Amino acid sequence: xxxxxxxxxxxxxxxxxxxxxxxxxxxxxxxxxxxxxxxxxxxxxxxxxxxxxxxxxxxxxxxxxxxxxxxxx
Amino acid sequence: xxxxxxxxxxxxxxxxxxxxxxxxxxxxxxxxxxxxxxxxxxxxxxxxxxxxxxxxxxxxxxxxxxxxxxxxxxxxxxxxxxxxxxxxxxxxxxxxxxxxxxxxxxxxxxxxxxxxxxxxxxxxxxxxxxx
Numbered sequence: 001x002x003x004x005x006x007x008x009x010x011x012x013x014x015x016x017x018x019x020x021x022x023x024x025x026x027x028x029x030x031x032x033x034x035x036x037x038x039x040x041x042x043x044x045x046x047x048x049x050x051x052x053x054x055x056x057x058x059x060x061x062x063x064x065x066x067x068x069x070x071x072x073x
Numbered sequence: 074x075x076x077x078x079x080x081x082x083x084x085x086x087x088x089x090x091x092x093x094x095x096x097x098x099x100x101x102x103x104x105x106x107x108x109x110x111x112x113x114x115x116x117x118x119x120x121x122x123x124x125x126x127x128x129x130x131x132x133x134x135x136x137x138x139x140x141x142x143x144x145x146x147x148x149x150x151x152x153x154x155x156x157x158x159x160x161x162x163x164x165x166x167x168x169x170x171x172x173x174x175x176x177x178x179x180x181x182x183x184x185x186x187x188x189x190x191x192x193x194x195x196x197x198x199x200x201x202x203x204x
Contacts, residue, residue: 005146034186044116
């Protein structure tokens, strides 16, 4: 059973569809930038982890030296 | 009493230069971490702003979709659903285990981003159906 739509209404529908498509593109772009920001966040956290590990190693080294004075060996 | 206070003892540090170098390196690393923390805060702020913007865009898209629904003719017509061919019993047995594993993985709470992504996909599929 065919459905008929008035020409002016049909044009309006097409306009709304166009607007929705544009909005979807905008949404897709925003979502992409959120994803890249999340990746940046994760990279920063990984870098912190590495730096903290390095600091821990250095503190251990200082600890080792300080608790073994020259004459106690 | 006076002689007691004059008796000061010292402990020789084995590698003073190495310790000094290590302390300076640690200080440098800590300053770097603090700098990175500032950058991290900025990224987090940007991300939150983007999420707020995304929420707004989704609301707008939702409103547009309801406008479109109002503009479309009101009919009781339904799209023809194509029935899928029945699957083989062997495959069904194999799929049962797989489905259970999938259900287990799906049990975890979806994040805000995942929820927004699924919402976006649903809207896109609706849009495709219309066009």
